[in-house]
Amino acid sequence: TKTVGVIGAGIGGLALSIRLANQGFKVTIFEKNSYPGGKLSELNINGFRFDKGPSLFTMPALIDELTNLQGSSHKFEYQKLKVITNYFYADGTQLKASANLEEFATEVHLKLDENKQTVLKHIKRNAFYFKTTEDLFLRQSLHQLKNFINLKTAKGVLFSPFLGLWSTMHKKNEKTFSNPKTVQLFNRFATYNGSNPYKAPALMNMISHLEFNLGAYLPKKGMHQITTHLVKLAEEANVEIKYNSAVETLNIESNNRIASIKSNGVSYPFDIVASDIDIHALYNYLLPKSFIPKKLLQQEKSSSAYVFYWGINKEFSVLGLHNILFSDDYKKEFDYLFSKQFPTEDPTIYINITSKYCKEDAPEGCENWFVMVNVPHNKSESIHYAAAIRKNVVDKINTMLKTDIEKYIINESTLSPIDIENQTSSFGGSLYGNSSNNKFAAFLRHANFSSSIKNLFLVGGSVHPGGGIPLCLFSAKIASQLIVEQEMK
Ligand code: FAD
Numbered sequence: 001t002k003t004v005g006v007i008g009a010g011i012g013g014l015a016l017s018i019r020l021a022n023q024g025f026k027v028t029i030f031e032k033n034s035y036p037g038g039k040l041s042e043l044n045i046n047g048f049r050f051d052k053g054p055s056l057f058t059m060p061a062l063i064d065e066l067t068n069l070q071g072s073s074h075k076f077e078y079q080k081l082k083v084i085t086n087y088f089y090a091d092g093t094q095l096k097a098s099a100n101l102e103e104f105a106t107e108v109h110l111k112l113d114e115n116k117q118t119v120l121k122h123i124k125r126n127a128f129y130f131k132t133t134e135d136l137f138l139r140q141s142l143h144q145l146k147n148f149i150n151l152k153t154a155k156g157v158l159f160s161p162f163l164g165l166w167s168t169m170h171k172k173n174e175k176t177f178s179n180p181k182t183v184q185l186f187n188r189f190a191t192y193n194g195s196n197p198y199k200a201p202a203l204m205n206m207i208s209h210l211e212f213n214l215g216a217y218l219p220k221k222g223m224h225q226i227t228t229h230l231v232k233l234a235e236e237a238n239v240e241i242k243y244n245s246a247v248e249t250l251n252i253e254s255n256n257r258i259a260s261i262k263s264n265g266v267s268y269p270f271d272i273v274a275s276d277i278d279i280h281a282l283y284n285y286l287l288p289k290s291f292i293p294k295k296l297l298q299q300e301k302s303s304s305a306y307v308f309y310w311g312i313n314k315e316f317s318v319l320g321l322h323n324i325l326f327s328d329d330y331k332k333e334f335d336y337l338f339s340k341q342f343p344t345e346d347p348t349i350y351i352n353i354t355s356k357y358c359k360e361d362a363p364e365g366c367e368n369w370f371v372m373v374n375v376p377h378n379k380s381e382s383i384h385y386a387a388a389i390r391k392n393v394v395d396k397i398n399t400m401l402k403t404d405i406e407k408y409i410i411n412e413s414t415l416s417p418i419d420i421e422n423q424t425s426s427f428g429g430s431l432y433g434n435s436s437n438n439k440f441a442a443f444l445r446h447a448n449f450s451s452s453i454k455n456l457f458l459v460g461g462s463v464h465p466g467g468g469i470p471l472c473l474f475s476a477k478i479a480s481q482l483i484v485e486q487e488m489k
Helices: 011-021 061-069 101-112 116-137 151-158 169-176 180-193 202-214 224-236 279-286 330-340 382-401 417-424 469-488
Strands: 003-007 026-030 042-045 048-051 078-080 083-088 094-098 217-219 240-242 247-252 258-263 266-269 272-275 304-312 322-325 349-352 367-375 409-415 456-458
Touching: 003 011, 011 026, 011 061, 011 224, 011 272, 011 469, 042 304, 042 409, 048 304, 048 367, 061 224, 061 469, 094 101, 101 116, 101 180, 101 202, 116 169, 116 202, 169 180, 169 202, 180 202, 217 224, 224 240, 247 279, 272 279, 272 469, 304 382, 304 417, 322 382, 330 367, 349 382, 367 382, 409 417, 456 469
Parallel strands: 003 026, 003 272, 026 240, 083 322, 272 456
Antiparallel strands: 042 048, 078 217, 083 094, 247 258, 258 266, 304 367, 304 409, 322 349, 349 367
16 A cells, blocks of 8 residues: 655545545645644634634535545535625615525616626626636646646647637726726635736636535535544545644655655655645745746745634624625735735725524524634734734724724634644635736646655645635645546556
């Protein structure tokens, strides 16, 4: 039996381990934290439960696929949302994004005076973007020549002139819609992978396809259930997870293979090693400097986040599970995020309240607010701007929701870019690895294998095909196929 050592029990590492264990490999995961899930973990304070990181869940079939792979009896229950997001604009306009496309288009027509057919056509075009490119960009390695000479890929290449590579998301949306508020609504999807809609290619509009056409979901017990379910599957498949076990070095043999993983001072030999950690942490701390892929590490990173976890002792009927309080000047917000690298004083605020669905997440009459603003990745400056962000967030919530929110906050915890970096090793606390702010971004992510170290493979948000739960799960699928292919040679 071949042995595999996996570094990191994030979503990508867990999914890869499940797949490989089901192919007959003996898998051991080394996790530096005392808990699994990396960015997808949870926080419990005084009767309030919070999902610490991800809150939007799309493509649940990718989790079902893992459950079915081993015919597990562990159930992963989730529901499809009927209302996806409540949008609040600075001028007081409110819009409910229904999962029913007809209802959504009608709402956009009524509230933003947009042509209904234009909205529906836009969503259809985004489905075309996705379907035309998913085989090329998501479901296979982008770094193997053979993958460019099959029929499915040819489709993507053939249609490339029609895929909005030469325009930006914003330009395309501005050309499509008459109301800047509709443009803002669709531009927001760039933030789903930490990018800038004024720079990201129009092709990235396809992100909205996942939500509008495939649906938005919530696991029965909140997002953290994704992690607990994957851990159950991994354990059922005899994957060993070693917690409190940071990998310290990877020992390289003279023939450019990793011989062993060193953790807590002990060397563990493995046939294959897979990394689920940020490529910066992998190359800068675990491998000899001669292996550093300089160009790949220099790519622009996705944005980070500043999160407040608030226990609120009041219920707000105007809010739902996902709520957006838009900034007045979106362009300025992104200029600050990516060019000035400082958060604007009028940020878009995202409020996620799982207790709207999962009653046990907050005490009776209370709500668990996850309040997030996008901030630049890295930057130790987050220490300096934390107080300013909090004040701006409180003021904006008070104005837009006509409340005095400080009165109702009975618990508070925060997460800054520095915390994200310390807890998960992601470079500067970036949420999704590289940004997608240029049309070549897809080609400038690290491959799911190392071209210089023969038995090293890579998964997770900093490698192909990118960050976010679905893409991390795709990375695990691609890497497991590569490993199986190599071992069959
Ligand atoms: P990570 O979660 O990065 O985990 C890596 C693991 O490796 C960690 O457990 C870490 O402790 C461990 N590790 C690091 N170094 C070592 C070492 N030397 N030895 C051993 N272990 C090590 N995605 C969505 O799809 N929807 C969302 O709504 C969404 N919102 C987000 C909001 C926030 C605030 C954050 C932080 C992220 C969000 N994301 C969202 C992104 C999503 O969480 C990530 O893309 C995904 O969880 C990353 O998984 P990963 O496999 O890359 O591993």
